Amino acid sequence: MYKIMKNNKASRDASCMDDFDKNSITTDQALKRIFNTISPITKSEIISIREGLNRILGENIKSQINVPSSRNSAMDGYAINKVDIPKEKTNVLKIIGKSLAGSPFIKPIKKGECVRIMTGAVMPHGADTVVIQEHVSISNTNTEIIIDKNTKPEANVRHAGEDISVGEIVLRKGKSLTPADIGLLASLGLSQISVIRRLKVAFFSTGNELRSIGEELTDGEIYDSNRYTLHAMLSRLNVEIIDLGVVKDNKNLLAKAFNEAGERADLLITSGGVSVGEADYVKDILSDHGDINFWKVAIKPGRPLIFGNLSNTLFFGLPGNPVSVMVTFYQFVQPAIKKLSGDISDLPLTIKVSSASKLKKKPGRVEFQRGIIEKDNNNKITVRKTGPQGSGILSSMSDANCFIVLPLDSKGVEPGDLVDVQIFNGII
Ligand code: AMP
Ligand code: MG
Numbered sequence: 001m002y003k004i005m006k007n008n009k010a011s012r013d014a015s016c017m018d019d020f021d022k023n024s025i026t027t028d029q030a031l032k033r034i035f036n037t038i039s040p041i042t043k044s045e046i047i048s049i050r051e052g053l054n055r056i057l058g059e060n061i062k063s064q065i066n067v068p069s070s071r072n073s074a075m076d077g078y079a080i081n082k083v084d085i086p087k088e089k090t091n092v093l094k095i096i097g098k099s100l101a102g103s104p105f106i107k108p109i110k111k112g113e114c115v116r117i118m119t120g121a122v123m124p125h126g127a128d129t130v131v132i133q134e135h136v137s138i139s140n141t142n143t144e145i146i147i148d149k150n151t152k153p154e155a156n157v158r159h160a161g162e163d164i165s166v167g168e169i170v171l172r173k174g175k176s177l178t179p180a181d182i183g184l185l186a187s188l189g190l191s192q193i194s195v196i197r198r199l200k201v202a203f204f205s206t207g208n209e210l211r212s213i214g215e216e217l218t219d220g221e222i223y224d225s226n227r228y229t230l231h232a233m234l235s236r237l238n239v240e241i242i243d244l245g246v247v248k249d250n251k252n253l254l255a256k257a258f259n260e261a262g263e264r265a266d267l268l269i270t271s272g273g274v275s276v277g278e279a280d281y282v283k284d285i286l287s288d289h290g291d292i293n294f295w296k297v298a299i300k301p302g303r304p305l306i307f308g309n310l311s312n313t314l315f316f317g318l319p320g321n322p323v324s325v326m327v328t329f330y331q332f333v334q335p336a337i338k339k340l341s342g343d344i345s346d347l348p349l350t351i352k353v354s355s356a357s358k359l360k361k362k363p364g365r366v367e368f369q370r371g372i373i374e375k376d377n378n379n380k381i382t383v384r385k386t387g388p389q390g391s392g393i394l395s396s397m398s399d400a401n402c403f404i405v406l407p408l409d410s411k412g413v414e415p416g417d418l419v420d421v422q423i424f425n426g427i428i
Contacts (some may be wrong), residue, residue, distance in 0.1 A: 322392060
C-alpha cells in the first residue's frame with residue numbers, strides 16, 4: 001500500500017519552486033547577523049609593498065615628505081618670471097640654461113631671462129611660470145625666445161606638496177590596497193608596511209556526484225566546478241587558501257573535514273548539501289560541531305545558505321548550484337571576509353539603470369539576475385539579462401558584467417523600467 005503525500009503548503013518546507021518562505025530571513029537581516037557576529041582580526045605583520053595588493057593596511061600612513069618634493073614643470077617649455085609677460089604685443093627673453101628632470105639649473109633667473117625646462121624638472125629660482133614650447137618663437141641663434149601678452153602667469157607649475165604634504169595621513173588603517181595605493185606608498189619612499197595578517201579560508205565541495213578534473217565522468221557525474229570558482233574568488237581577496245577537496249555525502253567524512261577546518265582556518269566555506277534532500281547533511285554536522293546562526297535567506301538563487309560557526313571558525317554553507325555559490329559568496333561571504341580582516345570599505349555600490357529586457361519575477365525573494373550593462377545606439381546606458389537564469393547555468397555568470405538586483409516585493413520588470421545594478425569589476 002502506498003501512502004499518498006498531500007501537497008499541503010502550510011505544513012511542508014518551502015521548495016525551490018516557492019518564492020515566499022516564512023522561515024527565510026531577509027538579505028539585510030542576514031548581513032546584520034553576520035556583521036554582529038564578527039570581531040575583526042587585529043594581528044598585523046610587516047610586508048614589502050610589492051606584496052601589498054588587496055592586503056588590509058594595519059596602520060595609518062603619514063607622509064614624511066612632500067610629493068612632489070620641489071616645484072617643477074608640468075610641461076616642456078621655458079621657465080620665466082611673470083613680470084616679463086608683456087602688457088602689449090611681445091617680449092624677448094634670453095635663454096640662460098637648461099633644467100631637465102634630475103638635472104636642475106641651479107642659478108636664479110633675472111629679469112629678461114628664461115630657462116629651457118622639461119616636464120618634471122625643478123623650477124629655477126626666480127621663475128614662477130612655464131610657457132609651453134608650442135607658444136613661443138625661438139630666435140635663429142637659439143639663444144632667445146619671444147613670448148606674447150597671452151602668456152598665462154604662473155601656468156604649468158607643479159608646487160611642492162601639491163599631491164601630498166608632510167604630516168598628511170595618506171592612507172587609513174583598514175584600507176584594502178589598490179595598485180594606486182601601492183604606487184602612492186612608493187612615492188612616499190616606503191618599501192615596507194604593516195598589514196593585517198592574511199585570513200585563513202578553508203573550503204570543500206560536498207557531493208557523491210562530483211569528480212575532480214582529470215578523472216573520467218561516468219553516468220550522472222559532474223566535474224566539481226565550485227572549488228575552482230571559490231579558489232578564484234578568494235584569490236582576488238589575497239587570503240590564505242586551504243583547499244580541502246571534495247567530501248562525499250557521508251556524515252563521518254564530513255565531520256572529519258569540519259574538524260580539520262576548525263583547527264586550521266578562520267573561515268570555512270562548503271558548497272552543496274544544505275538543502276532538504278536526503279543526502280544534505282551539512283546542517284546536522286554544523287549543529288553537532290558548532291552553532292547555526294541562520295539557515296535560509298530570502299534570496300534567489302541561494303536560499304538555503306547556512307551561516308554559523310565552529311568554535312573559532314566562521315562557517316558558510318553555500319548551496320551546491322554554481323550560480324548560487326557565486327551570488328551568496330559576493331553578497332555574504334565576501335563582506336564577512338572583509339569585516340573579519342578589518343577592511344573598512346563599503347558594500348558594493350548599486351546604481352539605477354534602465355532595463356532593456358523584460359524580467360520575470362515573483363515576489364518573496366531578492367533576486368540576483370545576471371546582466372550585461374552596455375551603451376545602446378543612442379549612447380544611453382542600459383542593462384539586459386544574459387539569457388536563461390537557472391541557478392545551475394554558470395555561463396549566465398560568465399557572460400555577465402553585473403548583477404541586476406530585483407527587490408523582495410518586485411513582480412517583474414518591463415523594458416524601460418529602472419532597475420538596481422551591481423557592476424562586477426571596477427578599475428584602479
Ligand atoms: P546540492 O545543494 O548538494 O543539492 O547541489 C545542488 C546542485 O548543484 C546539484 O545539481 C549538484 O550536482 C550541483 N553541485 C553541487 N556541488 C557542485 C560542485 N562542486 N560543482 C558543480 N556543481 C555542483
Ligand atoms: Mg549535494
